[in-house]
Amino acid sequence: MSNSAVYLDHNATTALDLRVLDAMLPFLQHPQGNPTSRHSFGRHARQAVENARAQVADTVGAHPTQVVFTSGGTEADNLAIQGVAAAQAPTSIAVSTIEHPAVYRPAQYLMGRGWKIARIQVDENGRIALDSLNEVLQQKTALVSVMAANNETGVLQDIPAIAEICRRHGALLHTDAVQALGKIALDFNALGANAMSLSAHKIHGPQGAGALVLDKRVDIRPLLYGGGQEKGLRSGTENIAAIVGFGLACELAQRELNDRIATIENLRNRLETGLRRLGATIFGGESARLPNTSFFAFPNIEGETLVVAMDKKGFAIASGSACSSDSTEPSHVLLAMGVDPEFARGAVRVSLGADNTAQQIDGFLLALENELLRLKRMAALAV
Amino acid sequence: MSNSAVYLDHNATTALDLRVLDAMLPFLQHPQGNPTSRHSFGRHARQAVENARAQVADTVGAHPTQVVFTSGGTEADNLAIQGVAAAQAPTSIAVSTIEHPAVYRPAQYLMGRGWKIARIQVDENGRIALDSLNEVLQQKTALVSVMAANNETGVLQDIPAIAEICRRHGALLHTDAVQALGKIALDFNALGANAMSLSAHKIHGPQGAGALVLDKRVDIRPLLYGGGQEKGLRSGTENIAAIVGFGLACELAQRELNDRIATIENLRNRLETGLRRLGATIFGGESARLPNTSFFAFPNIEGETLVVAMDKKGFAIASGSACSSDSTEPSHVLLAMGVDPEFARGAVRVSLGADNTAQQIDGFLLALENELLRLKRMAALAV
Numbered sequence: 001m002s003n004s005a006v007y008l009d010h011n012a013t014t015a016l017d018l019r020v021l022d023a024m025l026p027f028l029q030h031p032q033g034n035p036t037s038r039h040s041f042g043r044h045a046r047q048a049v050e051n052a053r054a055q056v057a058d059t060v061g062a063h064p065t066q067v068v069f070t071s072g073g074t075e076a077d078n079l080a081i082q083g084v085a086a087a088q089a090p091t092s093i094a095v096s097t098i099e100h101p102a103v104y105r106p107a108q109y110l111m112g113r114g115w116k117i118a119r120i121q122v123d124e125n126g127r128i129a130l131d132s133l134n135e136v137l138q139q140k141t142a143l144v145s146v147m148a149a150n151n152e153t154g155v156l157q158d159i160p161a162i163a164e165i166c167r168r169h170g171a172l173l174h175t176d177a178v179q180a181l182g183k184i185a186l187d188f189n190a191l192g193a194n195a196m197s198l199s200a201h202k203i204h205g206p207q208g209a210g211a212l213v214l215d216k217r218v219d220i221r222p223l224l225y226g227g228g229q230e231k232g233l234r235s236g237t238e239n240i241a242a243i244v245g246f247g248l249a250c251e252l253a254q255r256e257l258n259d260r261i262a263t264i265e266n267l268r269n270r271l272e273t274g275l276r277r278l279g280a281t282i283f284g285g286e287s288a289r290l291p292n293t294s295f296f297a298f299p300n301i302e303g304e305t306l307v308v309a310m311d312k313k314g315f316a317i318a319s320g321s322a323c324s325s326d327s328t329e330p331s332h333v334l335l336a337m338g339v340d341p342e343f344a345r346g347a348v349r350v351s352l353g354a355d356n357t358a359q360q361i362d363g364f365l366l367a368l369e370n371e372l373l374r375l376k377r378m379a380a381l382a383v
Numbered sequence: 384m385s386n387s388a389v390y391l392d393h394n395a396t397t398a399l400d401l402r403v404l405d406a407m408l409p410f411l412q413h414p415q416g417n418p419t420s421r422h423s424f425g426r427h428a429r430q431a432v433e434n435a436r437a438q439v440a441d442t443v444g445a446h447p448t449q450v451v452f453t454s455g456g457t458e459a460d461n462l463a464i465q466g467v468a469a470a471q472a473p474t475s476i477a478v479s480t481i482e483h484p485a486v487y488r489p490a491q492y493l494m495g496r497g498w499k500i501a502r503i504q505v506d507e508n509g510r511i512a513l514d515s516l517n518e519v520l521q522q523k524t525a526l527v528s529v530m531a532a533n534n535e536t537g538v539l540q541d542i543p544a545i546a547e548i549c550r551r552h553g554a555l556l557h558t559d560a561v562q563a564l565g566k567i568a569l570d571f572n573a574l575g576a577n578a579m580s581l582s583a584h585k586i587h588g589p590q591g592a593g594a595l596v597l598d599k600r601v602d603i604r605p606l607l608y609g610g611g612q613e614k615g616l617r618s619g620t621e622n623i624a625a626i627v628g629f630g631l632a633c634e635l636a637q638r639e640l641n642d643r644i645a646t647i648e649n650l651r652n653r654l655e656t657g658l659r660r661l662g663a664t665i666f667g668g669e670s671a672r673l674p675n676t677s678f679f680a681f682p683n684i685e686g687e688t689l690v691v692a693m694d695k696k697g698f699a700i701a702s703g704s705a706c707s708s709d710s711t712e713p714s715h716v717l718l719a720m721g722v723d724p725e726f727a728r729g730a731v732r733v734s735l736g737a738d739n740t741a742q743q744i745d746g747f748l749l750a751l752e753n754e755l756l757r758l759k760r761m762a763a764l765a766v
Contacts, residue, residue: 005423007414012425013620015414028407028589031390031398038690039699040388042395071454071591074609074619102609102618109608201620206411208454208591208622223606225492226457226485235485236457237396237584239591242622307421316422 005314006360010202011151011179011293011351012318016245017204023248024206027241035238036227045240052247059250060177060196061187062213068233069243072210073178073199077102077145079212079223079234080174080195082110084143086221090114092141094133094171097336098122098153102197103145103176120146126155126284126337128162137169144173148180148191152320152333152349153284154293156184163192172218178202178210182253183261183290194218200242204353205249209242260354265291267352267361274365278372283334283347292353295334297346301375306348306368309375313367318349388697389743393585394534394562394676394734395701399628400587406631407589410624418621419610428623435630442633443560443579444570445596451616452626455593456561456582460485460528462595462606462617463557463578465493467526469604473497475524477516477554480719481505481535485580486528486559503529509538509667509720511545520552527556531563531574535703535716535732536667537676539567546575555601561585561593565636566644566673577601583625587736588632592625643737648674650735650744657748661755666717666730675736678717680729684758689731689751692758696750701732 007015027048033041035049050064057064070076081103085093095107097119107117118141121132128146137144144166149156159175166173174195180186182203188196195218200209214220214233226235253260272282272294280296297303303319310317320331330344339347350364390398410431416424418432433447440447453459464486468476478490480502490500501524504515511529520527527549532539542558549556557578563569565586571579578601583592597603597616609618636643655665655677663679680686686702693700703714713727722730733747 007416007424009416009420009422009424012417012420013415016411018412021411024411028399028404029401032396032590033390033392033699034395037392037395037699037701038687039392039694039701041390041392041699071458071622072619074607075454077609078607078618100609101611102607105608105611105618109604199620206622206624207415207620208625221492224457224461224485225488226460226483228484235461235488236455237582237590239454239589239625241589242591242625304421311422316416316420316424318420318422 005316006364007316008350008352008356008364009316009318010353011349013201013207014204014353015355016206017249017252019252020205020245020249024241024245027244032240035240036229045238048240048244049238052243055247055251056198056211059254060181060198060213061189066188066213066216068212068214068230069238070210070212070234071208071239072201073176073197074102075223076197076199076210076212077176078106080197081106081143081145082223083220084172084218085110085113085115087219088142092116092118092139094118094120094136094141094144096120096122096128096146098126098150098333099145099147100151100176100178103147107145120144122336124338125287126150126153126333127287128157130161130165133162133165137165137171141169141171144171145176146173147176148186149177149184149290150284150333151179152331153295154179154290155284155287156180156289159191159193167192179290182257183292185257188213200246200249203249203253206242206245208239209246211246261291263354264352267356267358268292268294270358271350271352271361271365274361278369283337283339293349293351295347295349297343297348298372299343299346300379301346301372303346303348305375306371309371310367313371315364315367318351320347388699389747390699391733391735391739391747392699392701393736394732396584396590397587397736398738399589400632400635402635403588403628403632407624407628410627415623418623419612428621431623431627432621435626438630438634439581439594442637443564443581443596444572449571449596449599451595451597451613452621453593453595453617454591454622455584456559456580457485458606459580459582459593459595460559461489463580464489464526464528465606466603467555467601468493468496468498470602471525475499475501475522476526476528477501477503477519477524478528479503479505479511479530481509481533481716482528482530483534483559483561486530490528503527505719507721508670509533509536509716510670511540513544513548516545516548520548520554524552524554527554528559529556530559531569532560532567532673533667533716534562535714536678537562537673538667538670539563539672542574542576550575562673565640566675568640571596583629583632586632586636589625589628591622592629594629644674646737647735650739650741651675651677653741654733654744654748657744661752666720666722676732676734678730678732680726680731681755682726682729683762684729684755686729686731688758689754692754693750696754698747698750701734703730
């Protein structure tokens, strides 16, 4: 890793905020108890976990008792999908065609367990087609899962409208808000979802902590059985330092949200002005999006090629979803939006953070322009 | 938490080794990539994970490809039990009567999924009764789970002998080695188990990391579906810093094992000499045990009472298993060993670490003696 490299892949993971690290350090430097233990060490650890729970809850307008800590977003998604399914006889689960693998793969797994999996379509702008949702919900559906913001395009969904439709059909709604947290305001009650997944490491918190925010009326079974932590919903010794860090990362994200949005949106607009000038198509560009995400392609240029070339020039960007280990296929999100598969292979993602600067954006655009020229020259020579 | 308190509860959790923290800090202080990402940040993170995998594997005599990182011991146990069960049609799973809840609760859960759960008995010394194992294995059994060392008594099991019996009956063997790691030498191949659970925070590593060491012939399904990390067996962004810490904690535990054992065994003998002088019964005292664990009781004295009283005097000890949230019942481990339930309620556990000192042991014994006298005086007054 070159320390001078510019990190433009914040939807994959983010640097730990040093204020968050400072809050975590006492829990790493000094002996800690197991929060289940009844001695002073244990009580101290328990208190730290409960304080963090309140911080997370407060950030998303939930009650602390609604927050179930997990090891991360993937576990939160799996707990929602598999946990709701385990609590009842198989009917149908509906997931949108643009979900993260942490949602659609547990749903696929349930197909082998007697569940029907229905797919909710999106339009060409990456927005859930509400008529497709209504149609899907004609069959008895236990759970609908629609992400609040897409990790690749950044496109936002109208979760309150989707929740209203789900309620009308008696289906529970889970929303993967891993990418939305810290980038837009999130209010669990206002969204109207019954369950919501969060992750710490996408908001400058540590890896190893996430949460499922859960409407207490939801009948759900644990994924991990054991000591009965998290009121029996997630056994295993709590990762105290990571949970403490998650709590503060949430609090900071909430307190600084408007400033961060303003900074990042400015950078993103600067970036996209440049990208459009270079001839890029920006996917979901017509939709309301996260302020930090640009997913784009140039004709006849492979996304993978561009990622590798830009990495050599010192810019870390992504092609398709960095959370997936198989990226030889074009993005399923773009295919769902009706993008031509060949063009979709060109897609690269820049996802910004408040730690990026205008200078970095300009440097990126210049390097990209040079690289595009080089690739075009090479293509011309190859003809 | 009083910083001057003496921590004698190392089987619940341990303080992070400051050398381990030092190794983790670069991964917390500097921007890290997602190991799945293809840019320089991602490759750097991937390399750190693979280095730690080799350290863990080397410590337990396994091959790096046999190590599946999890969020901790509970997840490793659940992955072994639920994962093997998910890969085949229900038959029987056999667990010993002294397993940790992270083993017996997932087994109980499977009872609702068509599996039969058989219980393997232990003798009065807390050792697996091999005739009970043989008897249980008369019925077709997919998986046997027997812990390498018990978390409460510290009693060791003869895993190679158990593995041989399992092999003869065509059953897979999983062993929860969470308490054994770092306290005795562990060799995955020599043990002969097909799967083995490990945890970082019990060996002065960080919370949030563990592993399932897995014989590659085992047919197993993931618990967490998503991005396909850990060769598809454990999806979710890797907790890089925790995994790095786990790797070094293993390496240190291996390198310093003999010294640690010598130190701790001396302290434990000093402790038990004192305890016996005060009239304690030491559970499993006739068996080969971990060098650090003493589980004991005095007649007519509640374990809970003693834990609270000793906590006030500045000594952190445990009653029953600190990993369980319901400790109103007497220890299931002692009941399985045939201990009278009333006497079992008196059980308290001291679990030592290499950071404890002879002075602390003497201080503990003195404080305990005073407390026992006080409790006996109170009991005499109450009559």
